[in-house]
Amino acid sequence: MAASPASVESVIRPLGSCLTKLGFEVYPLKVGWYNSVLPPSLHLPYPDDTLAVVVLSTPAMFEQAFLPFLEQRGIQKLCDPVDQCVRDCVSTAVSQKMFGVCIHPSFGGWFAIRALLVFEDVTVGSELVQPAPPDCVPSREDRIKLLEAFNFRWQDWSYRDTVPPAQTYSERQKEYFSTAPALRLALLRTWGLLPEEEVQPDLSPDEQSQANGHG
Template structure:
């Protein structure tokens, strides 16, 4: 197993240079960091020092990657355009730059045979220092008592205007002390703000106001908001209205 810092630096730098212009961010972490904070059922089956990377999509992904993908894709086998756009971008990067290395790719929408997710996306983003995962355990004397409240990641520059898309594992690259774990920025630091965040996310997530819990450098464009606000079953019709699906296309456009 390779252990030099050059290998780690090269992997991260190459990924960032390849994916940044497409609207993605890349953050490395050790498998052991992730496995230390999840249950045994969710642990990733690699050695603790194995190099992994979490990939986030930023708001610019929509215009820089998704819309161009729609213009050139064939609609015969399209199920979810966003998922397939992300998979195309990441798999192309890996095949072009790491064809001689063993890389496992897991996407946020993939499930194991037992119906558990292949990885816990928000935990991966947190341990990699990409975005802080705020949960009910971060609240002292929560006003909602023992009621279950789902947690949410907040990015220090993008707030909630991002998505966690994939985890990549370099099976033959082991990380040494050159990669130190850095906690994600605590950008929602007050108890009042944390309560507001979790309540907005759990009770009113559809209005998206939780995404603006902190000042942001970038958010979704008008067209991107229209796409994601549209129910999945109607997005095909929206894409046809935008001119991305030919009128002659016979494939049903529902549920894509």
């Protein structure tokens, strides 16, 4: 089945969002176009209308992708380092899952769903009608921008302003949620909202046993 323009865009946009910032360019083509300029021995074994994507490296790739790759991952012996880098970047981009996001009609993305309460002893009938969700982001283009901002740039908070918000997080709240969960208690202590942790003195094994009541 031939790929529709929508399905092509749904592939190209996420790939481009991931790879462009690493110094690559991506372009769609049909497998038939590729096979038409190559001998049969090099043909790709797919129908002519199958979507393919060619990935080009630009001069920026060396500093933006290759050198960081060497610093973070290293290389395997007997393999070309650039090929390893490209394979790693492309596989990461292709495997990346797009997560959905909720937007509030008044607060945009400046909210969170915190609880669901179930009243097992209460039943309801037709008097409770399921409302249609408000269409906060009606255009397809804005929805794509929202998903890209949420999945690829969530740290900059921009996805939260997709709908002009009536209220946003305070600077202190931003600092709290920007802090890694494991460090949030320490942050609350620096704000004076939790007592300081008591520092236990270093004890010998015998002293530790006595302190634990096992003397």
